[in-house]
Amino acid sequence: MARIVMKFGGTSVADLDRIRNVATRVQREVAAGHEVAVVVSAMAGTTNQLVAWCQGLSPMFDAREYDTVVATGEQVTAGLLAIALQNLGLEARSWMGWQIAVDTDGQHGKARINDIEGEELITRMQAGQIPVVAGFQGIGPDNRITTLGRGGSDTSAVALAAALKADRCDIYTDVDGVYTTDPRIVAKARKLDKITYEEMLELASVGAKVLQTRSVELAMKEKVRVQVLSSFVEAPGTLVVDEDEIVEQEIVAGIAYSRDEAKVTVRRVPDKPGIAAAIFVPLAEAGINVDMIVQNVSADGTTDMTFTVGKTDLVQALASLDGVKNAIGYAEISTDKDVAKISVVGVGMRSHAGVAGTMFKTLAEKGINILVISTSEIKVSVLIAAEYTELAVRALHTAYGLDA
Amino acid sequence: MARIVMKFGGTSVADLDRIRNVATRVQREVAAGHEVAVVVSAMAGTTNQLVAWCQGLSPMFDAREYDTVVATGEQVTAGLLAIALQNLGLEARSWMGWQIAVDTDGQHGKARINDIEGEELITRMQAGQIPVVAGFQGIGPDNRITTLGRGGSDTSAVALAAALKADRCDIYTDVDGVYTTDPRIVAKARKLDKITYEEMLELASVGAKVLQTRSVELAMKEKVRVQVLSSFVEAPGTLVVDEDEIVEQEIVAGIAYSRDEAKVTVRRVPDKPGIAAAIFVPLAEAGINVDMIVQNVSADGTTDMTFTVGKTDLVQALASLDGVKNAIGYAEISTDKDVAKISVVGVGMRSHAGVAGTMFKTLAEKGINILVISTSEIKVSVLIAAEYTELAVRALHTAYGLDA
Numbered sequence: 132m133a134r135i136v137m138k139f140g141g142t143s144v145a146d147l148d149r150i151r152n153v154a155t156r157v158q159r160e161v162a163a164g165h166e167v168a169v170v171v172s173a174m175a176g177t178t179n180q181l182v183a184w185c186q187g188l189s190p191m192f193d194a195r196e197y198d199t200v201v202a203t204g205e206q207v208t209a210g211l212l213a214i215a216l217q218n219l220g221l222e223a224r225s226w227m228g229w230q231i232a233v234d235t236d237g238q239h240g241k242a243r244i245n246d247i248e249g250e251e252l253i254t255r256m257q258a259g260q261i262p263v264v265a266g267f268q269g270i271g272p273d274n275r276i277t278t279l280g281r282g283g284s285d286t287s288a289v290a291l292a293a294a295l296k297a298d299r300c301d302i303y304t305d306v307d308g309v310y311t312t313d314p315r316i317v318a319k320a321r322k323l324d325k326i327t328y329e330e331m332l333e334l335a336s337v338g339a340k341v342l343q344t345r346s347v348e349l350a351m352k353e354k355v356r357v358q359v360l361s362s363f364v365e366a367p368g369t370l371v372v373d374e375d376e377i378v379e380q381e382i383v384a385g386i387a388y389s390r391d392e393a394k395v396t397v398r399r400v401p402d403k404p405g406i407a408a409a410i411f412v413p414l415a416e417a418g419i420n421v422d423m424i425v426q427n428v429s430a431d432g433t434t435d436m437t438f439t440v441g442k443t444d445l446v447q448a449l450a451s452l453d454g455v456k457n458a459i460g461y462a463e464i465s466t467d468k469d470v471a472k473i474s475v476v477g478v479g480m481r482s483h484a485g486v487a488g489t490m491f492k493t494l495a496e497k498g499i500n501i502l503v504i505s506t507s508e509i510k511v512s513v514l515i516a517a518e519y520t521e522l523a524v525r526a527l528h529t530a531y532g533l534d535a
Numbered sequence: 536m537a538r539i540v541m542k543f544g545g546t547s548v549a550d551l552d553r554i555r556n557v558a559t560r561v562q563r564e565v566a567a568g569h570e571v572a573v574v575v576s577a578m579a580g581t582t583n584q585l586v587a588w589c590q591g592l593s594p595m596f597d598a599r600e601y602d603t604v605v606a607t608g609e610q611v612t613a614g615l616l617a618i619a620l621q622n623l624g625l626e627a628r629s630w631m632g633w634q635i636a637v638d639t640d641g642q643h644g645k646a647r648i649n650d651i652e653g654e655e656l657i658t659r660m661q662a663g664q665i666p667v668v669a670g671f672q673g674i675g676p677d678n679r680i681t682t683l684g685r686g687g688s689d690t691s692a693v694a695l696a697a698a699l700k701a702d703r704c705d706i707y708t709d710v711d712g713v714y715t716t717d718p719r720i721v722a723k724a725r726k727l728d729k730i731t732y733e734e735m736l737e738l739a740s741v742g743a744k745v746l747q748t749r750s751v752e753l754a755m756k757e758k759v760r761v762q763v764l765s766s767f768v769e770a771p772g773t774l775v776v777d778e779d780e781i782v783e784q785e786i787v788a789g790i791a792y793s794r795d796e797a798k799v800t801v802r803r804v805p806d807k808p809g810i811a812a813a814i815f816v817p818l819a820e821a822g823i824n825v826d827m828i829v830q831n832v833s834a835d836g837t838t839d840m841t842f843t844v845g846k847t848d849l850v851q852a853l854a855s856l857d858g859v860k861n862a863i864g865y866a867e868i869s870t871d872k873d874v875a876k877i878s879v880v881g882v883g884m885r886s887h888a889g890v891a892g893t894m895f896k897t898l899a900e901k902g903i904n905i906l907v908i909s910t911s912e913i914k915v916s917v918l919i920a921a922e923y924t925e926l927a928v929r930a931l932h933t934a935y936g937l938d939a
Contacts, residue, residue, distance in 0.1 A: 147591045184615055187551045189622035196621075199629050200614035203607035210604035211588055217600075218593035225603050229633070230678060274634060 133298040134166040134256065138266065138288035141175035142305045143362035144208050153362065154215035156303070157261065161221060166256045168295055170266040170288040171212055173204025178281075194239035198268075198278045202228070205265035205284070213263045223261040226252070228268035228276065233287070235269035235277045242269055242277035244286065249294030256295070264291060285346035293353035300350070300357045301368075302342060307361035308369035309334070309341055311533040312386040316521045319534040323384065325370045325377050330384040333476040333510045347371065374478055382479030382486060383531040386524050389472045390517055392422060392439040394502060395448060399462035400436050402429040409459050410436060410452070417451045419444045423472070423505040423514060433462075437503055439514060442468055470502065471520040474512040475527060487511045493530040499523055537702040538570040538660065542670065542692035545579035546709045547766035548612050557766065558619035560707070561665065565625060570660045572699055574670045574692040575616055577608025582685075598643035602672075602682045606632070609669035609688070617667045627665040630656070632672035632680065637691070639673035639681045646673055646681035648690065653698035660699070668695060689750035697757035704754070704761045705772075706746060711765035712773035713738070713745055715937040716790040720925045723938040727788065729774045729781050734788040737880040737914045751775065778882055786883030786890060787935040790928050793876045794921055796826060796843040798906060799852060803866035804840050806833040813863050814840060814856070821855045823848045827876070827909040827918060837866075841907055843918060846872055874906065875924040878916040879931060891915045897934040903927055 137160065139153050153169075160167050172178075181201045185192045209225035216223035228235075231252065235242035252262045266284030271277040279286055285302060292300035307322065309331065314320040326334075328351035335344045341359055350357045350371060360368025374380070400406055407426070414421055419440055427435040440448045445466065452464060480486045487504075490511055494501060499522065503514035515523055528534060541564065543557050557573075564571050576582075585605045589596045613629035620627035632639075635656065639646035656666045670688030675681040683690055689706060696704035711726065713735065718724040730738075732755035739748045745763055754761045754775060764772025778784070804810055811830070818825055823844055831839040844852045849870065856868060884890045891908075894915055898905060903926065907918035919927055932938060 147588060150592065181611065184551060184611075185618055188554065188615055188618045192618045193621055193628075196614040196617045196629055199617075199631070200611050203610050206607050206610075207585065207588075207604050210600040211592055213600045213603075214589055214592045214596045217597055224597075225600055227603070227680075276631075 132164045132166070134295060135160060136168050136170060136288050136292040136295060136297045136300045137303065138170040138284060138300065139172065139303045139362055140284065140305070141172045141178070143303050144171055144173075144212065145175040147211075149362075150208070150211055150215050153212060153303075154219055154221075156362065157216060158219050158221060161261070168252060168256060168262045168264060168291060168297070169212060170264045170284060170291055171205060171208040172266050172284040173201075174208055177204040177207070195273075195275055198239050198276050202265070202268040202276045202278055205267050209263045209265040216261055216263065221261055222259055223263055226262050226264045228265060229270040229274075231264065233269035233290070235271055235279070237271040237273060237277070239271065239275075239277055241280040242271060244269055244279070244290045247290055247294035249291075249296070253295055282343035283345075285343040286349060289346045289350045289353070289355050289357065292355045293349070298356065300355050302357060302359050303362035304341065304359060305361065305363070306341060306359070307364050307366060308359050309371070310385070312524055312528050313388070317386075317525050317528050319528065321533060321535045323369045324367075325372055326384055327374045327377060327478050328371060329374070329478055329509050330476050331371045333474065333507070334385055334387045342371070380479050381477060381533075382483045383475055383477035383533065384479075385476050386527045386531070386533070387474045387476060388520055388524050389474075390470075390520065391442055392470065392472055392514075393442045393445045394437065394439050394467040394470050394514060395445070395452075396465045397436045397452065397459075397461045398465065399433040401460055402432055402434040406459065407436070409455060411438075413451050413455050414440070414448060417447055419448050419451065423503045423512065425503050425505070439470070439472070439503065467502075469517045470514050471517045471523075472512050472514050473520070473523050473527065474510050475531065476510045478509050480509050480511075489530055490527060493526050494523060497522055497526050536568045536570070538699060539564055540572050540574060540692055540696040540699065540701045540704045541707065542574040542688060542704065543576065543707045543766055544688065544709070545576045545582070547707050548575055548577075548616065549579040551615075553766075554612070554615055554619050557616060557707075558623055558625075560766065561620060562623050562625060565665070572656060572660060572666045572668060572695060572701070573616065574668045574688060574695055575609060575612040576670050576688040577605075578612055581608040581611070599677075599679055602643045602680050606669070606672040606680045606682055609671050613667045613669040620665055620667065625665055626663055627667055630666050630668045632669060633674040633678075635668065637673035637694070639675055639683070641675040641677060641681070643675065643679075643681055645684040646675060648673060648683070648694045651694055651698035653695075653700070657699055686747035687749075689747040690753060693750045693754045693757070693759050693761065696759045697753070702760065704759050706750075706761060706763050707766035708745065708763060709765065709767070710745060710763070711768050711770060712763050713775070714789070716928055716932050717792070721790075721929050721932050723932065725937060725939045727773045728771075729776055730788055731778045731781060731882050732775060733778070733882055733913055734880050735775045737878065737911070738789055738791050746775070784883050785881060785937075786887045787879055787881035787937065788883075789880050790931045790935070790937070791878045791880060792924055792928050793878075794874075794924065795846055796874065796876055796918075797846045797849045798841065798843050798871040798874050798918060799849070799856075800869045801840045801856065801863075801865045802869065803837040805864055806836055806838040810863065811840070813859060815842075817855050817859050818844070818852060821851060823852050823855065827907045827916065829907050829909070843874070843876070843907065871906075873921045874918050875921045875927075876916050876918050877924070877927050877931065878914050879935065880914045882913050884913050884915075893934055894931060897930050898927060901926055901930050
């Protein structure tokens, strides 16, 4: 017997038939002797409609009212699923964020969970009741409804699993697990049985959008075992767990790619102390996230500084650099939006040398030029011309022995 | 300067354009120097959709979950209208039933309001903020959302007006006031400037469905002045007020009709004490509302008992009578569904004789046979064959000098 939090996304509860299907899956876990709590998203399409209404009335809408409006999506699904579960003879009731309570900070539209009171729900689960919790929502210090931002229901589920001391948090979605890479571009991609939190975070941050990044960070911090699986297929998914749980660790877990970044090069910057701060502090103050950074070897007292920003931030980044041009004294700025970031991720890198070397060699063999390199403890990323994306991902997938 | 509660029904907030229109009407009252609170219904069609979803999952759905689901309709409108008001530069915020709080009893699906805490809203209104309150909803002793039953937003508005000590409660709807009779069948029907609570109650109970009956009862009890007016037409509506406020009281305020009742005659009932109780107590216990009752003069030790019930209750009423047939010992039962109840309503009847006589004489002149008569202090009702409905209403409208 285990205690499980089951979370169902918008496509899994998109209509009454799918809600009935979800109820049947919950029933099966209960029949297997488990204590179950459920977290639900809004029916697919609902949140977009509600957001469109807010925007239609005022482009600069009040985030507090936005929260009040969009939180209704999950409220409806929670009530409906409770009814569907009761119809199967199960004891169930819906819980809104303010009823539990899911205490959040006051950042309406992108609130963070401070605390979830789990005691009453645990008592009820032990007595056989199934709590059906509206995801994505909480209550702020102002006694008003807050929402956690898009995709926040994953975070709700993980936070609830921590508060309920659950053995596992099952995230049901429209994919059946985490793959070694995007199956749409690599036919030989394999579903992973297990992956570590760290690897999942690196994959999520470079475009494998299976789980919301914040939910993985929270799972790692709270040591919540997360399973990603399909609500439409009957099969185990991928377990996201602590490194200790994975006995036979692969060196490389997966290959990710992202075409969301643009490259910026600031040319002939005076090579003196403080120049990096002069460039990057104004960007940070403008709320622009800078990812890869490379500084060239200095020549004749100047250097080139290359970095990447999100494509949607590019115009603002250039404006910010223009504002400090006199202070910095650079010669010119060049940009390139036709780039892709390819990342090789694996905790095994910590103990195995040569992962980066294999990457560079593989890309060289395919004639792919590397524009920027950056590394972390468990990841090597390179920036290449976007047209080589699929070729690079496939070649690396084979090179690291990931092909099915 | 007055304090006004403005209530807008579902057709008045059916889409973003109409919500903007509502915001403009609120702005006008604020510009005139009034303190305003707003109560809103769900966007037209929303509640029906939500109810259909609950029914689709379980015909015997849990009323607590039903309340959680359907209350979202008003939550959405309240948030959206707050955004629309802010967009006009007004200070506004939405309030859910649980935030105010609107304390109700625990009868989910048909809760009654026990108390509304008005102090915080009054303070905010005095500081220039417009509360936008989700109608139809409150909170129960179980800390769960309750709803007041269909049409409950009128009751929410009147109860809020009482709690806020408002000078007036304006109910915006898709008709522009209360008429002397149904304008669809009498072209000469006149809009009334004022009508008493008692008259409004009698008119509402016989089919003039402008205001929910409970809201009028509450307005009478709490002495809340109510105005019924159109959200689409710029004109004063009809004030529903205490009798004292109406200086020149007409003897008859209006003519109402209802085709929702059926006539039942129990023939040759033994004429002895307790026989009425033997018939009507079982009907009451079956939850069947009996309206008009007539007992014929006794002949040869038996009598005929005639009464009316709602057409939708007829089958159940006959089953109830069949169950007590041996105990009562009647000869037979006859029924007639092709009947209409025509009512003449007016507080002036209390001090003016001859109102009933005029009614009977007018109908006789048109050759209309009266099947049943019943009277109250301010109303005379007759049951006639349904085919004469329009003829009777028009003739009476003229006879009492109500024609425009």
